[in-house]
Amino acid sequence: MYKITEIANIKNMNTKDILNELIDLKNKMPDLIIKDIKPGLFKHVYIITNEAVSSGDKVNDFILKHFSGLSIVGSNPLKNFKRDVERNIPSINFKNVDTRESLLEFLFSGFTIVIYKNEVIAYETRAELDRGVTEPTGEPVIRGPKDSFTENYNKNIGLIRKRIKSEHLCLEELTIGTQSKSKVGIMYMENICEDAIVDKLKAMLEKINIDGVMDVNNFKSFINKENHTLFPTLLYTEKPDDTCRFLLDGRIAVTMENSPSVLIAPTFFVDFFHSSEDYYHKPFFSSFLRLIRFVAYFLAIITPALFIAIITYDQEILPVSLLINFTVQRSQVPFPAIVEAFVLMFTFELLYEGDARTPSIRGTSLSILGALILGDAAVQAGIISPIMVIVIAVSAISSLVFIYYDIQGSIRFWRYLLMILAALFGMVGFMCGFILLILNLCTIKTFGKPYLLPLAPFLIKDQSNALVRRDLTKINKRPSYLAKKNIIKEVNIK
Amino acid sequence: MKKLILIIGVIIMCTGCWNYKELTELGIVTAMAISKKDNKYVIDMQFVNIVEAGDKGVPESPISVMSGEGDTIADAIRSINMKMSKVFFSSNMEYMIIDKSVADESLEEVMDFLARDTKLSLNFLIVTSTNEDPKNVLAALSQFNLNPASNVSELVRRSEGRYGASTSITFKEFLAKYLANGITPVIPNVKLVGEVLEAEDNETLKESNSNNYVEVDNLVAFDEKGEAIILGTDESFGYNFLNNHIQNGAVTSACGENYFTVQTLKSKIGFGELKGNKLSVDGEVQAEVFFYGCENDLNNEKTLDKLSKITKKTITEYIEKTINLAKEKKVDFVGIGNYLYKNENDYFDFDKKDWNTDGLSNIELDYNIEVTLLKQGNLKGDI
Numbered sequence: 072m073y074k075i076t077e078i079a080n081i082k083n084m085n086t087k088d089i090l091n092e093l094i095d096l097k098n099k100m101p102d103l104i105i106k107d108i109k110p111g112l113f114k115h116v117y118i119i120t121n122e123a124v125s126s127g128d129k130v131n132d133f134i135l136k137h138f139s140g141l142s143i144v145g146s147n148p149l150k151n152f153k154r155d156v157e158r159n160i161p162s163i164n165f166k167n168v169d170t171r172e173s174l175l176e177f178l179f180s181g182f183t184i185v186i187y188k189n190e191v192i193a194y195e196t197r198a199e200l201d202r203g204v205t206e207p208t209g210e211p212v213i214r215g216p217k218d219s220f221t222e223n224y225n226k227n228i229g230l231i232r233k234r235i236k237s238e239h240l241c242l243e244e245l246t247i248g249t250q251s252k253s254k255v256g257i258m259y260m261e262n263i264c265e266d267a268i269v270d271k272l273k274a275m276l277e278k279i280n281i282d283g284v285m286d287v288n289n290f291k292s293f294i295n296k297e298n299h300t301l302f303p304t305l306l307y308t309e310k311p312d313d314t315c316r317f318l319l320d321g322r323i324a325v326t327m328e329n330s331p332s333v334l335i336a337p338t339f340f341v342d343f344f345h346s347s348e349d350y351y352h353k354p355f356f357s358s359f360l361r362l363i364r365f366v367a368y369f370l371a372i373i374t375p376a377l378f379i380a381i382i383t384y385d386q387e388i389l390p391v392s393l394l395i396n397f398t399v400q401r402s403q404v405p406f407p408a409i410v411e412a413f414v415l416m417f418t419f420e421l422l423y424e425g426d427a428r429t430p431s432i433r434g435t436s437l438s439i440l441g442a443l444i445l446g447d448a449a450v451q452a453g454i455i456s457p458i459m460v461i462v463i464a465v466s467a468i469s470s471l472v473f474i475y476y477d478i479q480g481s482i483r484f485w486r487y488l489l490m491i492l493a494a495l496f497g498m499v500g501f502m503c504g505f506i507l508l509i510l511n512l513c514t515i516k517t518f519g520k521p522y523l524l525p526l527a528p529f530l531i532k533d534q535s536n537a538l539v540r541r542d543l544t545k546i547n548k549r550p551s552y553l554a555k556k557n558i559i560k561e562v563n564i565k
Numbered sequence: 566m567k568k569l570i571l572i573i574g575v576i577i578m579c580t581g582c583w584n585y586k587e588l589t590e591l592g593i594v595t596a597m598a599i600s601k602k603d604n605k606y607v608i609d610m611q612f613v614n615i616v617e618a619g620d621k622g623v624p625e626s627p628i629s630v631m632s633g634e635g636d637t638i639a640d641a642i643r644s645i646n647m648k649m650s651k652v653f654f655s656s657n658m659e660y661m662i663i664d665k666s667v668a669d670e671s672l673e674e675v676m677d678f679l680a681r682d683t684k685l686s687l688n689f690l691i692v693t694s695t696n697e698d699p700k701n702v703l704a705a706l707s708q709f710n711l712n713p714a715s716n717v718s719e720l721v722r723r724s725e726g727r728y729g730a731s732t733s734i735t736f737k738e739f740l741a742k743y744l745a746n747g748i749t750p751v752i753p754n755v756k757l758v759g760e761v762l763e764a765e766d767n768e769t770l771k772e773s774n775s776n777n778y779v780e781v782d783n784l785v786a787f788d789e790k791g792e793a794i795i796l797g798t799d800e801s802f803g804y805n806f807l808n809n810h811i812q813n814g815a816v817t818s819a820c821g822e823n824y825f826t827v828q829t830l831k832s833k834i835g836f837g838e839l840k841g842n843k844l845s846v847d848g849e850v851q852a853e854v855f856f857y858g859c860e861n862d863l864n865n866e867k868t869l870d871k872l873s874k875i876t877k878k879t880i881t882e883y884i885e886k887t888i889n890l891a892k893e894k895k896v897d898f899v900g901i902g903n904y905l906y907k908n909e910n911d912y913f914d915f916d917k918k919d920w921n922t923d924g925l926s927n928i929e930l931d932y933n934i935e936v937t938l939l940k941q942g943n944l945k946g947d948i
Contacts, residue, residue, distance in 0.1 A: 383587060386654060392712065
């Protein structure tokens with residue numbers, strides 16, 4: 072867009088050159104505003120701003136008003152430009168600009184540049200370019216706080232700070248991306264968190280060498296890379312209350328500007344079955360919900376494979392009435408069971424993906440079409456059997472109960488792998504596949520700790536908040552595998 | 566990578582696609598019969614017809630029966646293979662009819678064949694049909710269950726506990742008794758009521774007052790020559806009381822000109838001590854009055870005592886009749902020999918002598934059965 076010259080000190084440059092350059096730039100950049108104010112004879116104050124990223128009100132109210140009000144005759148203030156400006160224009164962010172490059176950087180991040188003679192000052196007049204704090208869309212809630220992170224870095228930090236008003240909540244900042252130069256914040260409780268993990272995570276992030284990061288989700292490719300697995304080892308959440316719960320457990324939260332989600336590390340298998348809402352219900356109910364999620368997870372993975380193995384190899388397992396029932400249903404279907412299952416699964420994947428990408432106003436037609444195709448027409452046409460619809464539907468519905476979207480990848484992979492193994496090798500193949508799944512789960516290490524903690528190795532003390540949840544007064548210790556300092560939460564009920 | 570190859574290798578070794586069979590390829594065998602005709606084995610198999618009930622309502626026939634003949638059982642089955650496009654699937658077989666024509670020495674071959682077949686489960690019932698060609702029993706339909714085989718097996722199982730005049734025996738139990746010393750297995754007899762009908766005339770499923778069905782008859786034991794020893798109703802009762810097969814059996818006895826019936830609540834009868842050649846039959850039966858047609862006041866304690874004495878006599882008579890039949894036919898289906906073999910091994914030399922001919926008739930029995938009537942029965946509501 073503009074000529075890149077050597078980095079030169081503005082003071083050694085004529086501000087006129089810069090102005091000329093900017094005026095040239097304006098031809099290609101109509102949102103650039105250059106205003107020339109004459110507070111006195113032969114005196115020019117140039118106010119330069121980009122109206123797209125800065126707020127017009129702020130520029131008008133504080134900067135233009137001040138300079139326009141200066142009397143034409145004997146404008147003493149301009150004698151000491153800087154002091155005058157500091158006194159009369161209220162702004163927290165007030166910067167001296169001394170290089171051409173920083174001038175352009177300030178200009179495009181929403182600052183207003185004021186040039187008088189050889190002095191250049193930048194004021195913060197940033198426009199609010201993000202949406203406000205809205206309800207979480209990816210993790211809907213019934214009970215509990217309904218705010219969610221936004222693309223604004225400071226707002227996100229604020230949403231966390233307002234929940235944990237502690238001096239121990241540390242924030243360390245990094246810049247990642249050679250071109251995007253995105254600001255990344257690492258937050259942790261220094262009085263709870265294990266220092267080694269913070270160092271490890273920081274080292275991993277510092278090593279990232281990439282031209283641009285768009286979201287914290289990009290970090291998936293750089294953290295915990297040594298595991299060959301599709302199980303999620305990092306948790307992403309858009310809920311501040313969830314984030315704070317994790318911070319108090321002794322975990323680390325990574326935020327990034329322009330990213331509406333926060334990365335939590337380290338996370339373990341059981342964490343993906345927990346929800347912040349679990350803590351807002353009575354223990355019995357939330358334990359029940361958790362168990363349902365665990366059962367659903369395995370149902371989602373094994374149901375189609377188990378069904379295929381039974382009806383194509385080990386029919387002996389079925390009682391005779393069920394066997395006759397299945398046979399009658401399958402008698403019209405021209406395909407082998409595995410083809411039938413894949414056809415249905417594929418249709419479901421299409422619907423699932425279509426539904427996720429369709430604007431909600433068009434969603435109705437999709438669901439009617441889906442219900443008709445899956446539920447009725449395909450069965451009527453004799454392409455698939457009703458029982459297969461039920462089996463695939465059980466598996467598909469089970470996969471929809473999870474709060475965290477990342478777990479879907481593992482469900483898909485293992486579901487299809489087990490289906491193929493079951494179709495080729497029957498029950499033995501299915502069992503081998505399932506053993507592989509368990510083996511894979513057992514070998515994962517997240518930040519050097521076993522992924523299945525606290526289930527394997529079994530830590531009896533941490534069971535109060537793993538598969539089930541006990542009453543909050545009983546969970547008076549932080550997870551022993553995470554917190555190394557201040558392990559006791561000091562819950563005192565008087 | 567090495568691990569992956571190893572795992573896939575192991576899976577292929579352990580299993581293989583050659584076991585793959587779609588449900589629609591299966592010919593589901595629900596019942597089977599083995600008999601012998603002109604020195605050739607005849608196998609009848611009952612298959613489930615895979616037809617969609619759909620809009621047609623009741624399907625034409627839910628089953629079909631196929632027969633095969635051959636010098637050996639395997640040959641007979643192979644001859645059915647020629648007539649069927651499907652793979653036999655007999656793991657879920659409900660029952661098997663062993664005809665009296667194979668109850669002699671051929672029974673050993675039959676047992677050997679059944680025990681060898683790894684696809685068969687060991688839990689199907691063994692029945693026989695003394696008066697009827699087994700094929701006709703297999704071909705009969707039932708109003709109560711579209712799968713007539715499960716109707717028959719349920720019929721046998723229910724009538725054992727509820728009525729007490731029949732007994733169910735699975736192949737596993739049959740084999741164990743067949744091979745054991747001093748006991749001959751007893752199997753239930755089924756018979757066909759009504760005439761033998763061709764499939765197209767079979768109106769069983771369309772009529773409410775059907776004259777055509779399979780019924781459980783009494784019990785049967787086979788002697789070594791394949792002769793059927795038929796246990797009458799009383800003997801069947803006696804057999805079931807002795808084997809504790811009765812849960813809620815009804816026992817009817819006479820009181821003068823009228824009758825009363827008690828329903829057993831708990832019954833435990835077994836052999837006891839052996840003194841000389843006198844073996845005691847001890848037991849306790851608890852019951853309640855189920856039907857009362859006598860004149861005496863039931864509220865009187867003495868009446869209850871009297872009734873229990875009469876019932877005791879009836880039950881003892883049942884058992885006595887059973888044992889007398891066994892002695893008369895010289896076939897120990899009651900299991901006295903087996904009891905002595907296990908508990909009083911010195912009494913008889915089972916290896917050198919034949920219990921049925923030499924031992925059974927010498928043993929005397931002493932009956933000590935206690936009957937307690939717990940209740941006068943129940944009345945419904947506030948009558």
